Amino acid sequence: MTNPPNGPGSPDGEDPLSEMLRRMFGEGGPDPEELRRALGELGGSGTGAGGSGAGGLPFDPSQLDPAMMGQMMQQFQAMMQSSPEDGPVNWTLAKQSARQAAAGQDPTVGSFARKEIDEALRLAELWLDGATDVEATGLLGKAWSRAEWVEASMDTWRRLTEPVAVSMSEAMSRAMKDQLPGQVPEEMQGMLGGLQPMLQNMGGTMFGLQLGQAVGALAQEVLSGTDSGFPVVGHELAMVPVNIEEFGDGLEVPDEQIRIYLALREAARMRLFVHSPWLERDLYAAIEQYAAGVHIDMTKIEDAARSIDPTNPESMQDAFTGVSFIPEPTGPQKAALERLETTLALIEGWVDVVVTEAAQPLDSAHALRETINRRRATGGPAEHAFGTLVGLDLRPRRLREAATLWETIEQAQGREYRDGIWQHPDLQPTAEDLDDPEGYVRRREAREQEAAGLDDELRKLLEGGFDEGSDRDS
Structure with a gap:
């Protein structure tokens, strides 16, 4: 996973160790740099970055205050626990992490911005009425912050x-449960008495944290x-x-034209989803079919778990960052992904054609079309x-x-024939088309x-027409 541009923890550059300490102790918790220096100095000479220390660690764990360590482990364990509604994945943490990642430079939407968006969407609906037979949704436009x-x-x-x-969180937890205890020095085992229960939830916590950061990063890009x-x-x-x-x-296009063009695309897509309910259902069905066949590369998971330093919270984040643990899809998965890709292309292609026609009053429509299509591709x-x-x-x-397909059909x-295709899934073009x-x-x-011929034969069968013919033949 690629971290947000300003740093691995949040748009403000908060690193994973800082984030974990903040979650453990609140905003008034220990300073990460001071903690790093303190841990590096514990154990005296020979136990620094290249020293041996106890169990090969950069400090002597016996010098840690047991009470402080116990408090840290209690807080850490609370962080690792998910609510009963969450299941194996810590979805509560995922949402919190997403909100945090989206929080940087996220101003509250003011009344003037809301008015601009409302006007752009209203105008977009009027222009779309002249470019498509798919009816307007009647929905009220909304202007949202990233959060x-x-x-x-x-x-x-x-x-x-x-x-x-x-699947991913369970595999992470299983690997860490198998690998981490062997990496913890014997003298720390007593302090980490709650390690095993925590490791059962560690995968769900780490995946929830990473997923939240990914969604939070998306929140900084979506239009x-x-x-x-x-x-x-x-x-x-x-x-x-x-x-x-x-x-x-940097586009050198008037802001008003950008808003209207993007509003046209948003309103056009929503017309499809509202008036073709099967479309949303088919998209989710393709994803569910793909997900049902996913298997996790346990070798990569185990290798990542071996690289974790139990004394360094940051290493837990780094171990599972930037690596895909899902092998290339095969068999039914490929078929599901191809169907998903085709459906998404048909939606975006139709939107592209309809919006191109509706956006003719905009001087910058062509430039915006190319920019958006490159962005989507x-x-x-x-x-x-x-x-x-x-x-x-x-x-x-x-x-x-x-887009070429929809233009050719029209x-x-x-136009009526083109837009009527969205009335039933059986009319949908395929990859062959x-x-x-x-x-x-x-x-x-x-x-x-062919379908009409089958219907005729079935009708004759139900009316007894084939029996009469058979009697005459005999």
């Missing part, structure tokens, strides 16, 4: 990642509620003004971090082919004729 986006989306991220998260291609905040027409402002930096740092963590890539790789059959856009109408007509 509000985290709150609104966290349940969806849990649904998207839970099968993988449970709207459906920016990931999924309705991760539910059926809410929402935009994130602070991210839109940062997105526009390549993904941002946080999106890559999320993909590494759960093995799930949410980028529509075949966006341009999908030219051949008209992305390869051969001109053949979609022909293949659909052939399927419909």
Whole structure:
């Protein structure tokens, strides 16, 4: 997983050790640098960074105050415990970590910004009415801070990642339970009497912390509620003004045009999700099919656990950072990912075509279209971090082919035919149609004729027509 740009712990640069101490003792806890120096000085000469010390540690554990160590372990154990509702993954910590990661430079959305977003979304709905037959949603537009986006989306991220998260957290806990006790010097075993119960939850805690940081980093990049291609905040027409402002930096495009263009994309996607409920269902079904076949590379997990220094909380974070423990997908997983990728491409391709038509009054529409399409095709740092963590890539790789398909269908059959495809999942184009856009109408007509023929034969069978024919033949 790639950490947020300003540092591994939070946008403000808080490192994992500082974060863990803050969680253990609150804001008034010990200073991380002082603690590092104190631990380095304990044990005197020969026990520094290159010394042997007790059990090869950089200090002599016998010199630690048992009362202080006991208090630290109690606090640490409380952090490692999840609520009964959480299960193997510490989802409570995940949300807290996401909120913290999104908190830096996250101003409260003021009334003026809310008015700008509301006006952009209202205008977008009017313009879309002239570019698509898919009806407006009637939803009220909302302007959110990053923290509000985290709150609104966290349940969806849990649904998207839970099968993988449970497997990953259980594997982490099992590996650390097997590996860590052997790394703790004998003289520390008494102080760490609560180690085993903690290790049972350690994987869920570490995964929850990393997932939260990934979602928090995404909160600094997303432009709207459906920016990931999924309705991760539910059926809410929402935009994130602070991210839109940062997105526009350096584009040399008027802010108003950027807001309207992004509002067009948000409103167009939401029309699909509201009026084609099967679409959201199929997206989740593809993810669940993929997740059901995920297996964890235990060799990598065990290697990571061996690298943990039990005296250094930071090493626990580093051990599982930046490494994917999910092997390449095979068999049914590949089929599920291909179906997911095709569906995301069809959504984004349709949005691209419809918004291009609706955005004609904007002078900068073409430049914005290219910028957005590059962004969707390549993904941002946080999106890559999320993909590494759960093995799930949410980028529509075949966006341009999908846009060409929708343009070809509209030219051949008209807008009503194009938009009517979203009325039923059986009408959805396939990967074959992305390869051969001109053949979609022909293949659909052939399927419909075949289905009509089967219906005729079934009707005759139910009416006894085949029996009468058989009697005459005999």
